[in-house]
Each structure stands twice: as C-alpha cells, then as structure tokens.
Amino acid sequence: MNVRPEIQAMAGYVPGEQPRPGEAIKLNTNENPYPASDKVFEAIRAACETGLSRYPNALGEPFREAAAEVYGVERDMVLCGNGSDDILTILTRTFVGSGELLRLPRPSYILYKSLAEIQGARSEEVRFDGHWQLPPKFAQPKEGLKLAFLPNPNSPSGTVIPKRTILELAEQLPCPLVVDEAYADFAEFDCVDLVAKCEKIIVTRTLSKAYSLAGLRFGYLFAQPHLIEQMVKVKDSYNCDALSIAGATAAILDREWRRDNRRKLIATRTRLIDGMRNLGFCVPDSQANFTWNVHPTIPHKPVYEYLKRYGYLVRYMDYAECGDGLRISVGTDEQIDICLKLVNEAIR
Numbered sequence: 001m002n003v004r005p006e007i008q009a010m011a012g013y014v015p016g017e018q019p020r021p022g023e024a025i026k027l028n029t030n031e032n033p034y035p036a037s038d039k040v041f042e043a044i045r046a047a048c049e050t051g052l053s054r055y056p057n058a059l060g061e062p063f064r065e066a067a068a069e070v071y072g073v074e075r076d077m078v079l080c081g082n083g084s085d086d087i088l089t090i091l092t093r094t095f096v097g098s099g100e101l102l103r104l105p106r107p108s109y110i111l112y113k114s115l116a117e118i119q120g121a122r123s124e125e126v127r128f129d130g131h132w133q134l135p136p137k138f139a140q141p142k143e144g145l146k147l148a149f150l151p152n153p154n155s156p157s158g159t160v161i162p163k164r165t166i167l168e169l170a171e172q173l174p175c176p177l178v179v180d181e182a183y184a185d186f187a188e189f190d191c192v193d194l195v196a197k198c199e200k201i202i203v204t205r206t207l208s209k210a211y212s213l214a215g216l217r218f219g220y221l222f223a224q225p226h227l228i229e230q231m232v233k234v235k236d237s238y239n240c241d242a243l244s245i246a247g248a249t250a251a252i253l254d255r256e257w258r259r260d261n262r263r264k265l266i267a268t269r270t271r272l273i274d275g276m277r278n279l280g281f282c283v284p285d286s287q288a289n290f291t292w293n294v295h296p297t298i299p300h301k302p303v304y305e306y307l308k309r310y311g312y313l314v315r316y317m318d319y320a321e322c323g324d325g326l327r328i329s330v331g332t333d334e335q336i337d338i339c340l341k342l343v344n345e346a347i348r
C-alpha cells in the first residue's frame with residue numbers, strides 16, 4: 001500500500017507503559033498521584049446534564065477566559081488543545097513545512113522528533129552541556145530552521161534554563177521558540193510574561209501533570225494573537241470536547257487546589273532526591289515532578305527490572321551517547337519510601 005515513505009521510515013513515538021489500573025504503582029509517566037479537584041468532577045457532571053448533542057465551543061472560550069484571568073493575559077493569547085501533544089502538533093504543522101528544520105535539545109522529549117518526521121521535516125538535536133545548559137549553537141540561525149522546542153523544566157533531567165537565557169535564545173533565533181512548560185507548575189518561575197514581550201516566544205502547558213488530569217486530555221498555549229489566528233486554521237475544528245473544556249476550566253480556576261498539590265509534591269520531591277543521593281545516585285536538582293537518576297557504576301536496567309517485579313514502574317531511558325538512567329516520578333510519600341527501599345535492595 002502507498003503509505004508515505006516518511007511514515008514508513010519512522011519508528012513512531014512510544015509512550016511510557018500504561019498497566020491496567022491497580023496493576024502497578026506508576027512512577028513512570030509523571031502523572032500526579034493525587035485525585036483532581038472535586039470541582040473538576042462537579043463541572044463535568046454538570047456538563048453531562050446539559051447533554052452532548054451539540055458541538056462544543058470550537059475555541060474552548062470558557063477555558064480561554066479562565067486562563068486569561070488566572071495568568072493576567074488577553075484571552076486571544078490562549079489556544080486550547082486535546083492535550084499538549086495536540087498543541088505541539090498544531091505548532092509543528094503551522095510553522096514547519098516538508099524538508100524544513102526543527103530544533104530540539106538532547107536529551108529531551110522525543111515526541112518533537114516524531115512530529116518533524118510526520119511533517120516530512122528534518123530535526124536537529126543540540127546537546128545540553130554537563131550542567132544541563134544549552135550551548136550558543138542552540139540559538140544559531142540555520143538554513144530552513146523554522147521552529148525550536150525547549151522543555152523547561154526539561155525532561156528527563158527536571159533542570160531549568162534561566163528566564164533571561166530563554167529571552168536571549170529567542171532573540172537570537174530566526175524562528176519561534178516553543179517553551180514547553182508541561183512541568184512549570186512545579187518550578188520556581190515560568191515564562192508566560194515573556195510572550196507579550198517577545199513575539200517569538202510561545203509557551204505550552206498541560207493539565208496532565210500538575211492538575212491530575214492526564215486522562216482528560218487538555219493542553220493549551222500562550223502566543224501573540226496574530227499567531228493564534230494562524231494556528232486556529234490548522235487545528236481540528238472541535239479539538240476539545242465539551243466535557244474536557246468544562247473540567248479544565250474548573251481545574252484552572254481552583255487555585256487553592258493547585259497550590260496545596262504543588263506544595264505536597266515539592267516536599268516529596270525533596271525526599272526522593274535526598275533518598276536517591278544517599279543511595280549513591282547523581283541526581284540534578286529538579287524543578288519538575290520527577291527526578292533523573294544516574295548511578296556512576298551500577299547498571300540501571302536491572303534496577304528498573306527489579307522494581308518492576310515488585311510492582312513499581314519507573315522509566316528506564318537510554319539516550320545512547322548521552323547515557324542512560326532512571327526517571328522517577330514523584331508519587332505519594334509512602335510510594336516514594338517503598339521505591340527507595342526497593343532501589344536500595346536492587347543495588348546491594
């Protein structure tokens with residue numbers, strides 16, 4: 001059959017393992033261990049009562065209005081998506097044509113590469129230095145360069161590029177810089193206010209991590225209105241459904257829930273970092289809801305397998321020339337204590 005050659009050639013993005021509910025303790029895909037705000041479920045129930053016979057609002061206006069209020073931006077600077085993966089797809093399709101170039105750091109979120117491949121575009125990975133900062137090469141203009149992705153905090157490291165550096169990178173780049181803030185809710189700063197100042201900065205967000213709503217599928221971005229206008233042409237007409245718009249709107253308006261959840265996860269993150277360092281792992285300071293754990297001598301894969309045998313799933317990542325390691329999501333205190341105990345047994 002005539003499948004496009006670029007599709008046949010690609011490996012395809014492989015998401016983390018999703019066992020059946022109750023089958024394992026999931027510390028592998030950075031989901032939130034706590035249930036979402038009650039207000040989310042109330043809003044979804046209320047939306048059900050209204051019925052689902054009508055199409056939803058095509059732009060997710062209730063959410064845009066809420067996000068504008070919470071972040072102090074104009075609502076026409078917000079675009080809603082079916083998870084932030086949808087948002088990243090819309091961005092790639094808007095800016096990167098066939099044969100053109102997309103830039104990303106390495107190691108980081110591998111989906112960006114797949115998005116370029118689907119477009120028939122090329123991608124270029126620029127390696128982080130030993131301190132998880134980016135060399136000037138990341139911002140250098142290059143023939144065909146149309147978009148750069150930068151997760152901040154980064155995955156798998158949990159580390160951040162300072163805000164002034166982000167602005168400098170954007171100013172030097174010849175194309176938009178997408179700051180993927182999937183984990184910014186757990187960080188000490190974010191770049192939302194840079195969007196109004198610099199046309200080239202686009203900030204993406206998700207409710208999957210910090211709002212405990214990975215199953216709802218809702219993400220969004222901030223960009224200047226004239227760019228949003230173009231992206232609207234690219235997205236599916238009804239990319240967000242009525243239930244997710246209702247749930248996401250309630251979630252983002254419950255600032256008290258977000259604050260409490262964030263506080264709990266940051267405390268547990270410290271417990272996880274300290275525990276892994278005590279076991280001899282090198283763990284960079286994380287501003288996300290996971291940690292990147294590299295042991296100087298002990299192989300990582302058997303540790304991952306040992307944990308899995310006891311029902312604890314963490315993410316084993318192998319970045320070839322950049323090395324491998326274990327990415328562990330912040331769970332509850334109890335889950336992290338058991339995880340640390342298992343890691344200790346595995347390396348003894």
Ligand SMILES: *Cc1c(COP(=O)(O)O)cnc(C)c1O
Binds near residue numbers: 083085151180206218
């Ligand atoms: C989890 C994640 C996303 C995707 O989030 P969804 O909204 O669930 O699609 C995007 N970027 C990064 C860096 C992530 O880790």
